[in-house]
Every structure is written in structure tokens, then in C-alpha cells.
Amino acid sequence: MNQPHQISTFNEKSLHAALKAWYAQPNDRVEVAVDGFVIDLVRGDLLIEIQTRSFASLKRKLRELTANHQVRLVYPIAQEKWIVKLDEELSWPLARRRSPKRGVVQQLFAELVSFPKLMAHPNFSLEVLLIREEETRRYVGPRQAWRRRGWATHERSLLAVVEQHHFAAPADLLTLLPAALPDPFTTADLTTALAQPRRLAQQMVFCLRENDLIKMIGKQGRAILYRMS
Numbered sequence: 001m002n003q004p005h006q007i008s009t010f011n012e013k014s015l016h017a018a019l020k021a022w023y024a025q026p027n028d029r030v031e032v033a034v035d036g037f038v039i040d041l042v043r044g045d046l047l048i049e050i051q052t053r054s055f056a057s058l059k060r061k062l063r064e065l066t067a068n069h070q071v072r073l074v075y076p077i078a079q080e081k082w083i084v085k086l087d088e089e090l091s092w093p094l095a096r097r098r099s100p101k102r103g104v105v106q107q108l109f110a111e112l113v114s115f116p117k118l119m120a121h122p123n124f125s126l127e128v129l130l131i132r133e134e135e136t137r138r139y140v141g142p143r144q145a146w147r148r149r150g151w152a153t154h155e156r157s158l159l160a161v162v163e164q165h166h167f168a169a170p171a172d173l174l175t176l177l178p179a180a181l182p183d184p185f186t187t188a189d190l191t192t193a194l195a196q197p198r199r200l201a202q203q204m205v206f207c208l209r210e211n212d213l214i215k216m217i218g219k220q221g222r223a224i225l226y227r228m229s
Helices: 015-023 056-065 105-112 116-120 170-176 187-194 198-210
Strands: 029-034 037-043 046-050 070-086 093-098 124-139 151-167 214-220 223-228
Touching: 015 037, 015 046, 015 070, 015 124, 015 151, 037 056, 046 056, 056 070, 070 105, 070 151, 105 124, 105 170, 105 198, 116 124, 116 170, 116 198, 151 170, 170 198, 187 198, 187 223, 198 214
Parallel strands: 046 070, 070 124
Antiparallel strands: 029 037, 037 046, 070 093, 124 151, 214 223
16 A cells, blocks of 8 residues: 555546546556547556446446456545535535545455456556545535535535555455454344445345355345355
């Protein structure tokens, strides 16, 4: 794990552009066409794709690229998020506050469910960046953004990259299991140990099972018991 890197990116137009600029090294090539796809960064024989949103849209791209190339997928998770509400002209902040939610590396499983078995491909690796970000919001009305009382995301900006976590093989995912997890365990046990929603624990179990890292060994009442393979 690298030491934290501080970066000021208020002039960046998007979180994706800021992460690409932060991640790039001097000899990297940017926005390169490879096998019919545009790749964010090319570092020697390594193709680097930065994804700030859902993994689902990348399934075909990664499947085809990993057939002939080394591919690294970089995914940011907001360990800390500041929320700024802008006025109607998007020129002046009305309020700024820190979100009470704290992102954790295990949240990668919420996206990895789109292609969990790709972790076993020798040409694929995954890197998670824990970041501090600022999210600006604009008022669009309750019909368009009823969950946030009419406020929608306008832009996401990178404030800092705090940690890097690299996963080159399925077994690396086991490092994300809590040390206090009982043996055997249920998804309820995992939920408690992670202090995260039950849904995330279920997604984590699914990905680990798909990679043959854990197996079902029976039941405890109606709950399935799991153990590391």
C-alpha cells in the first residue's frame, strides 16, 4: 500500500479525468485505440481502464481485451465525501458538509458481481483507490431526484487519493474478510463483522463462491454456513 498522495483538482471537469491524470506515469499513452476500444492509459503492455461507475457496462470490453492483453481495472471508492449544493446558476456554493457515510474497500464487491470469475483470468487485475472526493449538487426538482429531495449530482471532484489496494488473483480477495469472522460463518456474521449492509455481505459471499474461495458446508437453522475452501 502506497503512502497517501495529495492532489488539488478543482479545475478538473470530472472525477474520471482527475484520476487518469493522477494515475498516469511519464511514459504512459493516453486514450489509445486497442482492438476497437479506447483505453484510458497504456503502460507498456498493460492496458489501464479507470471506471468511476457501474462495472456492468464493461463486461464485453474486458472480456475481449483480456483475451490478448494484460488489463488493470482501477476503481475509486469515496472513503470521505464532501457535498456542496450550488445555486441555480451553478456558480456559488449554498452549503458544504461532510457526508456521514465512509467508504470501505469491500464495497468493490457491489460492482464485482457483474463479472466475479474474471478475477481468475491471468491477464486481469483490479486496483481499488480509496479517495476523498467532493460532490457538487444542483436542484432539479423532486420529479427528477426525489430520493434527494430534488437535488441531483452535478460533478464529482478528486480531493486526494488516500490508499491503493491491488488484487492480482482471486486469493487476494480473502484479505478483505474480517479477522473476527467466525469459522464457519453466515452472511449475518459477515454483516456484523463488516458493520456494513446485509446486501454487501451477500454480494461478497457470491463473488468469493464464484472464485471457489469459500464453500457451503451446511446450515444453521435457515442460514447457510460457509467456510474458506
